[in-house]
Amino acid sequence: MSAQQNDPSFANVWQELRWRGLVHVSTDEAELEELLAGDPVTYYCGFDPTAPSLHLGNLVQLLLMRRLQLAGHKPLALVGGSTGLVGDPRPTAERTMNTKETVAEWVGYLQGQVQRFLSFDGPNGARMVNNLDWTAPMSAIDFLREVGKHYRVGTMIKKDIVATRLNSDEGISYAEFSYQVLQGMDFLELFRSYGCVLQTGGSDQWGNLTSGTELIRKAEGKSVHAIGTPLVTNSDGTKFGKSEGNAIWLDAAMTSPYAMFQFWLNTADTDVIDRLKVFTFRTRAEIEALEQSTAERPHLREAQRTLAYDVTSLIHGIDATEKVIAASAALFGQGELGQLDEPTLTAATAELPAVTLPAGTPTIVELLTASGLSASNSAARRTVSEGGAYVNNVKVTDPEAAIGAEALLHGRYALVRRGKRTLAMVEVEPA
Known part of the structure; x- marks a missing residue:
């Protein structure tokens, strides 16, 4: 496996990100290139605990974060203990809300996964943050006065995902409609607490990414940046990672x-x-x-x-x-x-045909027929006599041969093969 380092053949990390196809949409490109080629900056990406594990779509973001870290910049890895309680709007229907206990458990799982992809040591070591830490103490009135006042409903309903849901039979709840405000507040909090000036995410999250850049512009009068990676699809148009x-x-x-x-x-x-x-x-x-x-x-x-x-x-x-x-x-x-x-x-062997037999000592013929590799006992005998029967990669030449526990893998498994490439798995229950 190649070492984790950026390619020195590129003038800077921005040029490499572009070549790798990791930039689908962004704020000002010239400013971003200058920013990332200069002194270390703090950036973040968020991961919501809507499942007990991250998936390959999240891996795109983790590797983007790692490439920026290798270029000397400092990552903040946000696992959304509060946004995970709401869930970002899906294109088709409302999310099912998980319990607070489940979300808290999944936060721990995701934090453990994120930690494997970033370095938490050194001058630009990563820091783990959880947005529940700053949203939980905030009252609804404070949220509306300090954050909500900066948002215009007309702008919010024009966001692609919101517009799609508004035009559907399902509609959109106030909870999911407010998700973009919560994510915008995350960027503002990280800007204020850590000097964070860049957020990364999938291009389908662009409305949420720019929610933060606009909030910081209005609340702080400062300009910050966002990068949206392309959604990875297969060449035939199907969704990648499925x-x-x-x-x-x-x-x-x-x-x-x-x-x-x-x-x-x-x-x-x-x-x-x-x-x-x-x-x-x-x-x-x-x-x-x-x-x-x-x-x-x-x-x-x-x-x-x-x-x-x-x-x-x-x-x-x-x-x-x-x-x-x-x-x-x-x-x-x-x-x-x-x-x-x-x-x-x-x-x-999970994708192979499989069958479980009761405890005993099956013959090779029984294994071939029970697994479906042979249609009948006579066909199984013919396979054995022609030298095409194997159990756990050992050729069996006697059709009456019994396969005892000593011949089974881990005392219970028989990988049965007919010919060169036709396989099945037989599990024999222990006595």
């Missing part, structure tokens, strides 16, 4: 390292170079070489393998990534299945 409708989470318990690796490995040739720019610290020269490899030798999938290795290592560590690679090889007889720990084994 796998059959399920988000790809940064929590290993919600998306296993094996599933994470496979997600990146399956990136289309048309998307992989853009993904390398956004999600890895590979240099421009390295990425251009991988682009050439993709064009000339696409069957090698060198760019996809690099992407999968780098991002999975970044999220879950090199050790977990090496286990994933070993598991992928072992499934097809190119490694030692017995060396895989149980979580890696079950994650690697």
Whole structure:
């Protein structure tokens, strides 16, 4: 995996952010470039605890924060203990409000995840902040007098997400309508307390980002900045970071390292170079070489393998990534299945056909038919006699062979293979 450093071939970090495609919309570009090329500045990005884990969309922001930190700037990582109680408006319908206890628990989870991607040491070490600390003590009257007076309803209803909801059958509640005010107040608070002059976020949050820049202009008479990253989509127009409708989470318990690796490995040739720019610290020269490899030798999938290795290592560590690679090889007889720990084994085989058998000592024929790899006992016997039956990568040549507990992985699992690539997982219940 490439070291975490910015590419010295660029004149400054702004030029690198532009090349990586991380700037979709921003405040004044010339001012931003000058600001980020100068003395260290404080910036922030917010993450709302609307789930117990961050996902790949959040990873874009975390890596942008890290690139700015590597350029010498100081990050504030905000996990929204108060904004998470409301939730930013979705395009289609009102969010379901979670309990205060749930949100507080999720704040802790997200803070732990954010800490893995930033450095909290040194002169520009990151600081963790929670907006509940300044919103909870504020009364509704103070909120309206000190913050609400700076907002104009006419401007608020023109924000894209609000306008979309106002024109829908669902409408929008006052709570979600007020979200942009809460986020604007966050920027104002961080400006006053830490001298924060830049906020980053997804371009779909642009209305909320500019809520803060406008509030600071009105309340303090100062000019601050915002960067909106593009929403990452696949070349076919589908939403990035979704796998059959399920988000790809940064929590290993919600998306296993094996599933994470496979997600990146399956990136289309048309998307992989853009993904390398956004999600890895590979240099421009390295990425251009991988682009050439993709064009000339696409069957090698060198760019996809690099992407999968780098991002999975970044999220879950090199050790977990090496286990994933070993598991992928072992499934097809190119490694030692017995060396895989149980979580890696079950994650690697999660998408295979699976069946559970009662305690006992099944024969190879029973394993082939129970798993669906053979349609009948006679077909299973034929597979065995032709040398095409394997249990845990060991060829079985006797159709009457019984598979005892000693031959099972972790005392219960049989990876059954017919031929070179047709697999199924059989779990035999312990006696």
